[in-house]
Amino acid sequence: MDGNKINRWLTLAANVGVLAGLVLVSLQIRQNTAITRAQIENDYFLADMQLELTMMGEDPAASWVAAVYAPDELTARDAAVVDRYFNYGLVQVQRLQRMNELGLADDEWVDRIDYLRWHLGNEVGRRWWEYSKDSYSAELVATVEASLSIGEFRGNQRMLDALLARETPER
Numbered sequence: 001m002d003g004n005k006i007n008r009w010l011t012l013a014a015n016v017g018v019l020a021g022l023v024l025v026s027l028q029i030r031q032n033t034a035i036t037r038a039q040i041e042n043d044y045f046l047a048d049m050q051l052e053l054t055m056m057g058e059d060p061a062a063s064w065v066a067a068v069y070a071p072d073e074l075t076a077r078d079a080a081v082v083d084r085y086f087n088y089g090l091v092q093v094q095r096l097q098r099m100n101e102l103g104l105a106d107d108e109w110v111d112r113i114d115y116l117r118w119h120l121g122n123e124v125g126r127r128w129w130e131y132s133k134d135s136y137s138a139e140l141v142a143t144v145e146a147s148l149s150i151g152e153f154r155g156n157q158r159m160l161d162a163l164l165a166r167e168t169p170e171r
Contacts, residue, residue: 038102045095052088056081067124068156086128089119113147120148121155
């Protein structure tokens with residue numbers, strides 16, 4: 001009789017062990033699925049960023065300098081190049097924001113938004129943002145707007161002028 005009782009307890013313990021193992025396998029599958037999903041989303045953003053870089057061409061700096069110093073003289077090519085440059089900055093922020101939502105990036109992604117003051121820190125950048133901001137979430141628009149409201153919208157030209165001048169210009 002005691003052997004029968006022990007067998008039942010061992011069978012119960014084995015079944016509980018199997019169930020616990022199945023639960024752990026299920027959790028691992030969920031975790032792997034979440035990681036795979038995050039990797040696919042990250043790859044999408046990286047591919048988008050690579051496309052933006054490719055579309056900027058061989059000399060995006062020339063178009064960007066034109067946007068900073070001669071905003072009313074941009075060519076259609078210059079406009080296309082700086083459009084991709086400005087969009088690149090937003091894609092970077094969106095990627096970091098999404099990775100943060102998935103628990104794969106810390107909250108410091110918000111600091112990256114302040115870098116958009118450099119991307120958009122000229123008259124062409126301001127016009128681009130005014131035209132494009134409806135394409136983004138209300139939360140992102142509000143955060144970017146708050147960042148862009150700090151200082152004036154000529155940061156690019158001031159920085160470049162400081163690099164070119166022998167004397168440091170007024171800030």
